[in-house]
Structure formats: structure tokens, C-alpha cells
Amino acid sequence: MKKLLVIFFGYLMLFSCNILIAQEQVNAEDESDPLRFYKAKYDATYDAPIEIVAKATIKSLDDIACLIVQKKEKTDDEDGFIRWVIKSDYCVFVEGDSSFVKLREKSKQMPFIRGGAWKTGRIQYKFVITEQADGKVYLLLNTSLSGFEYYVTNKVHFWESNGQFEHEIMTAIEKNIELLKQELPKKE
Secondary structure (H helix, E strand, O other): OHHHHHHHHHHHHHHHHHHHHHHHHHHHHHHHOOOOOOOOOEEEEEOOOHHHHHHHHHHHHHHOOOOEEEEEEEEOOOOOOEEEEEEEOOEEEEEOOOHHHHHHHOEOOOOOOOOOOEEEEEEEEEEEEEEOOOOOEEEEEEEEEEEEEOOOOOEEEEEOEOOHHHHHHHHHHHHHHHHHHHHOOOOO
8 A cells, every 4th residue: 555655656756747848948948039028019008197108208218218200299189198109220139240030030930031131220209198088098009120131222221129138118108107106296
């Protein structure tokens, strides 16, 4: 009987170790998937004033040293709700002859140019922030990833990001919104 218990617990230990190993492999696969952050649409709804969301967006762009080329606040004539459009300059994230690897890491599907040599990689952010009737704020993010290929085409090419840049900036905006909300004066 003792022998059967020892064998039973041995199999139990072996089985539980296999489950743990399989779980670690699944987690490792999730982290190695280059499209784990990719979405068809990057948007969020925040329960904060539109001024806070706009300031958090601007601060997030400043934090990554990305200049702003357009910042417009407009009131909708019909509803009276405020709408912000914030557009960044092209933010260079890689430069030099060895930029191909970094571009490929950040791309959903990079353009294939036989014998191509990539000089730069850059991204442009466009945020549309809209006040909603329920008091919440809707933020929509559009990005444009591009690179300059100088050997074959000598042109700038545009394509989709794999979502890493979008995920990082949306996370930064959310953190900055929370920080700015804490700085608001408390209502009594």
C-alpha cells in the first residue's frame, strides 16, 4: 500500500511540474509574439475632464521628446461639446545603417525591398479627443510608421506599426491622467 501511495504522489508531482512548465512556455510565447499589442483601433474612454485628458496627452508626447505640430481645441456648434486634435511631428526612433532590425521589431508587416537599406524609422501620432454627453472623454489614436530607404528607392515608405508604440503611449496617457487627477483640488 505504501508503494502505491509513493507511486501515486510521484505521478502527481510529475504531472504538476508538467503543468507549470507548460504555463511558463505559454507566457514566454505571449511575450515573444510581435503582434501582441496590435489592434485594429486604438481608443479609450476616460472618466476625467477633457482638459485633463488633453494635458495628459501633451505631457505623454513631451515625455518621449516628440514635438507637437498641431494642437486645436474646437467647440462643436450643434452640441456644444469640446473636441481636441493633437498631432505630433514625425518622431525619429531609430537612425543609421543598422535601423532595419529595429524597424522590423516595431512593424506589423514592413515593406520588402530587395537589397534595400533603411536609414531612419519614425512614427507620427494623431489624437482626437472628444467630450461625450455622459461626461466622459473619448480618445482615438491614429499612428503612421515610416522609414526612409536610401539604396534602392530613395523614398520614404509608410506602413502599420505592430502596436508597441500605441500601447506605450496609451499607457503613459492613462498614468498621466491619474497623476493630473490627483493634483485637482478636492471638492468638499
